[in-house]
Amino acid sequence: MSLQVALLLLLRCLASAWAQYELCKSLVSTDEGSVWEHYACQPKPAAMKDYMRIKVDPPGITCGNPPERFCTLENPYLCSDECDASNPDLAHPPQLMQDRERNGLITYWQTVTWRRHPEPLLANITLSWNKTLELTDDLHITFEYGRPTIMVLDKSMDHGRTWQPYQYYADDCLDNFNMQPKRVRDLSPTNITRVICTEQYSRWVGSKNEKNVKFEVRARFAVFAGARLQQMDNLYTRMESMKGLRDFFTFTNLRLRLLRPALGGTYVQRDNLLKYFYAISNIDVPARCKCNLHASQCLLVDGNLQCQCEHNTTGQDCQRCKKGFKAKSWKAGSFLPTPNGTPNTCAIAGSPSGSIVEDETVSGIRDENPHGRLDHAEPDTQGQRRTPGAPREERTLPMM
Ligand SMILES: [Ca+2]
Numbered sequence: 001m002s003l004q005v006a007l008l009l010l011l012r013c014l015a016s017a018w019a020q021y022e023l024c025k026s027l028v029s030t031d032e033g034s035v036w037e038h039y040a041c042q043p044k045p046a047a048m049k050d051y052m053r054i055k056v057d058p059p060g061i062t063c064g065n066p067p068e069r070f071c072t073l074e075n076p077y078l079c080s081d082e083c084d085a086s087n088p089d090l091a092h093p094p095q096l097m098q099d100r101e102r103n104g105l106i107t108y109w110q111t112v113t114w115r116r117h118p119e120p121l122l123a124n125i126t127l128s129w130n131k132t133l134e135l136t137d138d139l140h141i142t143f144e145y146g147r148p149t150i151m152v153l154d155k156s157m158d159h160g161r162t163w164q165p166y167q168y169y170a171d172d173c174l175d176n177f178n179m180q181p182k183r184v185r186d187l188s189p190t191n192i193t194r195v196i197c198t199e200q201y202s203r204w205v206g207s208k209n210e211k212n213v214k215f216e217v218r219a220r221f222a223v224f225a226g227a228r229l230q231q232m233d234n235l236y237t238r239m240e241s242m243k244g245l246r247d248f249f250t251f252t253n254l255r256l257r258l259l260r261p262a263l264g265g266t267y268v269q270r271d272n273l274l275k276y277f278y279a280i281s282n283i284d285v286p287a288r289c290k291c292n293l294h295a296s297q298c299l300l301v302d303g304n305l306q307c308q309c310e311h312n313t314t315g316q317d318c319q320r321c322k323k324g325f326k327a328k329s330w331k332a333g334s335f336l337p338t339p340n341g342t343p344n345t346c347a348i349a350g351s352p353s354g355s356i357v358e359d360e361t362v363s364g365i366r367d368e369n370p371h372g373r374l375d376h377a378e379p380d381t382q383g384q385r386r387t388p389g390a391p392r393e394e395r396t397l398p399m400m
Contacts, residue, residue, distance in 0.1 A: 146262025
């Protein structure tokens with residue numbers, strides 16, 4: 001095999017590992033003419049920080065009203081910095097956690113200092129999308145001036161009505177949460193969805209050395225898909241068979257509960273409380289819209305993310321059949337069989353078999369009636385049932 005061919009094969013392998021389930025349908029030529037084949041599909045991952053709404057609690061937690069001075073842990077006696085909400089150059093409002101920083105200028109949200117010590121300095125950051133999403137890579141939170149020594153990441157799957165802990169972070173897990181410290185790499189395929197407490201991101205290493213706190217998604221995927229995520233088929237197969245695996249990565253809201261700021265040492269210096277506070281410059285949420293494998297696009301419609309549903313489904317998450325297509329009860333698409341999955345298309349009312357095209361095309365078994373797939377070729381609203389000679393569906397750019 002020539003090097004060129006080997007390289008091409010490698011590229012194709014990589015491309016197929018990453019570009020799976022991107023297409024909801026394509027026009028294929030068969031003996032009976034051109035027909036649409038439908039597949040399980042999902043939108044591409046996107047930078048969801050661009051779409052999140054941020055709310056910080058309690059009221060008055062953001063610094064600068066009234067203006068106040070603060071010090072730093074590295075140099076606690078140089079307290080020349082000031083936070084002033086009324087001066088744009090000195091203000092640190094919440095939106096600076098999601099802005100696009102330019103020219104290397106770091107912008108950040110900052111809280112009041114711990115001047116009320118020993119009362120705990122508590123701050124909640126609630127991130128909402130008004131849309132069900134699925135994490136596709138690590139969540140990153142960047143702290144300026146040191147990472148919290150105690151923090152909890154919560155998630156909600158029902159738009160903030162109920163919450164559950166997602167991960168605990170502490171410099172001492174046993175002491176603060178009565179949990180044994182763990183790392184994601186300590187987890188096995190059977191307990192990968194366990195909620196852990198980690199000390200990895202809370203210990204003092206200098207505020208400039210390590211600013212990131214992560215919620216690891218990639219390492220969890222890697223347990224099934226291999227270190228370089230090359231066997232994504234294995235992950236998708238597990239998503240179908242392992243109870244709770246998909247839900248583990250699913251959320252509508254996230255919440256950071258900051259419970260104790262960086263101390264820069266082992267104890268709190270009561271004579272200089274102006275050096276204790278939280279400051280976050282960025283929150284990265286790489287995720288995709290959850291569309292139940294019925295859409296390859298997710299767009300902002302009237303300010304909300306909305307799946308562009310295929311397979312005769314509708315709803316924000318394509319969670320029900322379209323009117324007139326309820327002959328078969330709604331079902332999410334399936335990743336199986338790989339590589340194209342099963343679309344579980346909603347069937348048109350009055351369809352004799354209650355099933356159409358997709359079931360046969362995906363499994364590779366032809367309909368016994370050669371015209372069967374066209375018998376129910378009632379055009380749906382997008383006329384996507386049969387368009388002989390039409391070009392292969394063009395994919396538009398994902399939202400990014
Ligand atoms: Ca920023």
